[in-house]
Amino acid sequence: MKYALFGIGLAAGLLTLAPEAQAGKVTVKGSDTMVILAQKWAEVYMSKNPGTRIQVTGGGSGIGLAALQNQTTDLANSSRKIRGKEIEACLRNFGRRPTEYKVALDGIMIFVHESNPIKELSLEQLQRIFTGKVRNWKELGGPDARINLYSRENSSGTYEFFKEHVLLGRDFAASAQTMPGTAAVVAAVAKDRFAIGYGGAGYGAGVKHLAIKKDENSPAIEPNEETVVNGTYPIWRFLYIYVNPAIDKGEVAAYIRWIRSDEGQKVVKDIGFFPLPEKMRGE
Amino acid sequence: MPHKYTGTNRPAGWMGLHRGHKARPLEWLAEKFILLVSLSATVIIFLIFLFVTREALPIILGRMDSSAVKNVRPLEDFDKMTPQEIQAYLHLKPAEYARMDREALLEMMKVRLEAKEEIPDDKDARVNTTAWRYLLLPYQWSDYDRPEYIWQPISQIPKYNLIPLIIGSLKASVVALLFAVPLALGAAIYVSQLASPRLKEWLKPGIELLAGIPSVVLGFFALIVMASFLQHIFGYESRLNAFVAGIALGLAIIPVVFSIAEDALTSVPRSFTEGALALGSTKWQAAWHIVLPAAVPGVFAAVVLGFGRAIGETMIVLMASGNASIVSWSLLDSTRTMTATIAAEMAETVVGGHHYRMLFLIGALLFLVTFIGNMVADWFIHRLKKRLEGRA
Numbered sequence A: 001m002k003y004a005l006f007g008i009g010l011a012a013g014l015l016t017l018a019p020e021a022q023a024g025k026v027t028v029k030g031s032d033t034m035v036i037l038a039q040k041w042a043e044v045y046m047s048k049n050p051g052t053r054i055q056v057t058g059g060g061s062g063i064g065l066a067a068l069q070n071q072t073t074d075l076a077n078s079s080r081k082i083r084g085k086e087i088e089a090c091l092r093n094f095g096r097r098p099t100e101y102k103v104a105l106d107g108i109m110i111f112v113h114e115s116n117p118i119k120e121l122s123l124e125q126l127q128r129i130f131t132g133k134v135r136n137w138k139e140l141g142g143p144d145a146r147i148n149l150y151s152r153e154n155s156s157g158t159y160e161f162f163k164e165h166v167l168l169g170r171d172f173a174a175s176a177q178t179m180p181g182t183a184a185v186v187a188a189v190a191k192d193r194f195a196i197g198y199g200g201a202g203y204g205a206g207v208k209h210l211a212i213k214k215d216e217n218s219p220a221i222e223p224n225e226e227t228v229v230n231g232t233y234p235i236w237r238f239l240y241i242y243v244n245p246a247i248d249k250g251e252v253a254a255y256i257r258w259i260r261s262d263e264g265q266k267v268v269k270d271i272g273f274f275p276l277p278e279k280m281r282g283e
Numbered sequence B: 001m002p003h004k005y006t007g008t009n010r011p012a013g014w015m016g017l018h019r020g021h022k023a024r025p026l027e028w029l030a031e032k033f034i035l036l037v038s039l040s041a042t043v044i045i046f047l048i049f050l051f052v053t054r055e056a057l058p059i060i061l062g063r064m065d066s067s068a069v070k071n072v073r074p075l076e077d078f079d080k081m082t083p084q085e086i087q088a089y090l091h092l093k094p095a096e097y098a099r100m101d102r103e104a105l106l107e108m109m110k111v112r113l114e115a116k117e118e119i120p121d122d123k124d125a126r127v128n129t130t131a132w133r134y135l136l137l138p139y140q141w142s143d144y145d146r147p148e149y150i151w152q153p154i155s156q157i158p159k160y161n162l163i164p165l166i167i168g169s170l171k172a173s174v175v176a177l178l179f180a181v182p183l184a185l186g187a188a189i190y191v192s193q194l195a196s197p198r199l200k201e202w203l204k205p206g207i208e209l210l211a212g213i214p215s216v217v218l219g220f221f222a223l224i225v226m227a228s229f230l231q232h233i234f235g236y237e238s239r240l241n242a243f244v245a246g247i248a249l250g251l252a253i254i255p256v257v258f259s260i261a262e263d264a265l266t267s268v269p270r271s272f273t274e275g276a277l278a279l280g281s282t283k284w285q286a287a288w289h290i291v292l293p294a295a296v297p298g299v300f301a302a303v304v305l306g307f308g309r310a311i312g313e314t315m316i317v318l319m320a321s322g323n324a325s326i327v328s329w330s331l332l333d334s335t336r337t338m339t340a341t342i343a344a345e346m347a348e349t350v351v352g353g354h355h356y357r358m359l360f361l362i363g364a365l366l367f368l369v370t371f372i373g374n375m376v377a378d379w380f381i382h383r384l385k386k387r388l389e390g391r392a
Helices: A002-017 A035-048 A061-069 A084-094 A123-130 A157-165 A182-191 A225-229 A250-259 A262-271 B025-060 B075-080 B083-090 B094-099 B102-118 B132-136 B163-194 B197-212 B215-234 B242-266 B270-278 B283-312 B315-320 B338-348 B354-388
Strands: A025-030 A053-059 A075-078 A099-107 A109-112 A120-122 A148-152 A177-179 A195-199 A211-213 A236-243
Touching: A025 A035, A025 A061, A025 A250, A035 A053, A035 A250, A035 A262, A053 A061, A061 A075, A061 A084, A061 A236, A061 B338, A075 A250, A084 B102, A099 A225, A099 A250, A099 A262, A109 A182, A120 A123, A123 A148, A123 A211, A148 A157, A148 A182, A157 A195, A177 A182, A182 A195, A236 A250, A250 A262, B025 B354, B075 B102, B083 B094, B083 B102, B163 B197, B163 B242, B163 B283, B163 B338, B197 B242, B215 B242, B215 B315, B242 B283, B242 B315, B270 B283, B283 B338, B283 B354, B315 B338, B338 B354
Parallel strands: A025 A053, A025 A075, A120 A211, A148 A177, A148 A195
Antiparallel strands: A075 A236, A099 A236, A109 A195
């Protein structure tokens, strides 16, 4: 996959140098969570539309949105909603609020070590764990051992989503170790018997996924496509594409339309994220 | 040493004339060119320091305001406001204002209102968290049980306390020194005083070659192999911590400390050792009681330079320290260093924003620490030279 990505980047890079390839070039930048997805979309779309060149790079949601503000990318992938400050900068730089497209669903999984007897947690328990109010597995019915927290570094969209929707804006406990990517979180949790971590749905081999309860009295929900798409799994989010409305026409508009079509959403499913329900595609 | 011209009896001259031979304009030109090149290195470093400090200046001077709650005006006010008022309210430059149409301006006011609604309006929201008081002293934020040192820059109320990072950096560097200095110093004494010339020929470049290992490789090794191995031996709780990061850092600074210490030991005049040996001491006694004391300033300089390297190293600590910003002196807790913080957070900061300037402030602090460290080391090396020449 990495090689394919590199190849496409290289091809697109070379083609930008060639004057005859000016037509139909779309640049995409942003979320690392979405980069595999974005690259697959580009691959499939280009094979069907040979005239179009799509150049995909990652870097993080904030990087993509920064590029959008500076008008150095056409599409910005983001695993979180755009911030007020970023909208302000867009207004300053090109006078318009960027158009927001929901393009896929993602469930945030809670990982623990495979030997951990805990099977389910409520949102409130999660909040207390990650803010450092609950420090021992014993308090949750597990072994008498300290809870080791694994988080993402604070430039990550996933970090911000978790902070906003699970911690309800409170700070992560200072003792949370920060890992440079969801794969690193999974690797750390797989090696640590008393660990707990979180991350997007595309990851998670070698660790146990917990079922999550909305509150104490509701049933525990396993994370899978059905529960994420129908919204019963409590920690899910949208993945977004943002675009400057001034260039949302022609090739760019056609590409976004295709991403939200059945064909594009099939790719979402193949990669391991969850397709957008029909009724949301018009939004 | 034959006597040359000194400052007092040097004749005035131009283009090499005073050196008592024919004028050679090319030589003169080459000399000035080299002078320029060597000066430029200093100038570039000075400019970098200026740049870093300039970016951090608003925080150093306390001119930055990060308070989350600002006064907002309802959308209806738009038609009542003069262009000047709108510009001031939205912080627009005249050129930006001229470019934007009514719709964009209204949209911007709307964004302000939306942002205000997301922030809980409590005492914290009015605090300018970039003031020095909040950077260095504990503060009781709402939601916390007691005053604490908190580094949480991505938060509705960004918290920028530097203490956890400073402690983190110190912890990792101290472990690195405790691990590296005995090893490097032992190797330096052995190589310079006790080893046979043939062995020395192999050992010295061998250890110095270690300096060429990319730090990312050391970090990777520490993350994957050393962390599990050390945890298995010592059985502590956090797999990644100041101890693991420090050991890996130590591997990176051994060549630095070794190289300088070895130079210092070798530059002790041969006559010292020969004298001692002639008086009947063993090679070991000569090394320990004569050479090492004479070279102490140089050895100290090696340690100080090693410390500078350790505190400035980034990749290893980023990978192996766990990056948790805890205030704790335990070496077995995860730790977040100043350098790793810059590396992890710089990519997504808004240029000119308070988080961006905070990271530059950390950069300036690091620069200062390493600069002072190098100065001290340099002064000690100088003292060693004087002492060995019998002028101290």
